[in-house]
Amino acid sequence: MDDFWVFGYGSLMWRPGFEFEEARRGRLFGYRRALCIYSYVHRGTPEKPGLVLGLDQGGSCTGMVYRVNGDMREPVMSYLRSRELVTNVYLERTSPVHLADGRRITAVCYVADTGHHQFAGHLSAEDAAQRVSFSQGQSGHNVDYVASTVAHLKEMEIRDHWLEDVARRMDALTR
Structure with a gap:
């Protein structure tokens, strides 16, 4: 089997x-890393949902x-x-990924289902920071999840300017 x-x-x-046999840095085009999934259990509650990461449409993601x-x-x-399909808020896809060494491979990835009730939509950094700053669930405070990410x-030398902006705004709100 291949x-x-x-x-x-x-x-x-x-x-x-x-x-795994090999780990490489890669870029997926057509999706971006975003806090676009409502968390009702681990980082929030049904009354006060938190936000967790998903691959949202548009841009690219390293x-x-x-x-x-x-x-x-198997x-x-x-x-x-x-791990990824517990509530079916993610869709399993195979997509082309460009590796840092120039190769183009096809990889399994999990993207946000924009039609799912847990999809939060395209939030601004300010809106995401507001929700994250005041949510917590069974796995802890949502702020810790974002800060850890x-x-x-x-540490991996991967820049995500939008998520870094969310973290800065979150820090200002929680001081």
Whole structure:
């Protein structure tokens, strides 16, 4: 069975949770990293939803792509589906990803379902910061989720200007 690739843009970048043969930086075009998914459990409640990351339409997103041994397709895909498709707010897709070394590969990725009731829409950095600043759920405060994401991206030397703007605005609101 042929090897396959998985694209990570959030926690899959620093905590993939599966074995892989190779990890590379890659850019997915047509989608951007955004706080566009309402969280009713982990980072918010139904009364005060938080926000978590999704791939929203437009722009591009730099992330990590993992080459997985083809013999591991079933267990890895089962793991990813149980992790990413719990409420079906994400859609499983295969999309072209451009690697930093010039190669173009096809990778499995999970994009936001814009028709799902948990899709928050295209929020401004100010609106996202407002919601994040005052939400918390079973996994903790939404501020911690965003701060951790921004810190991990900086460690990986990946800039996300919109998310960094959200974090700056969030910090100003929570001081």
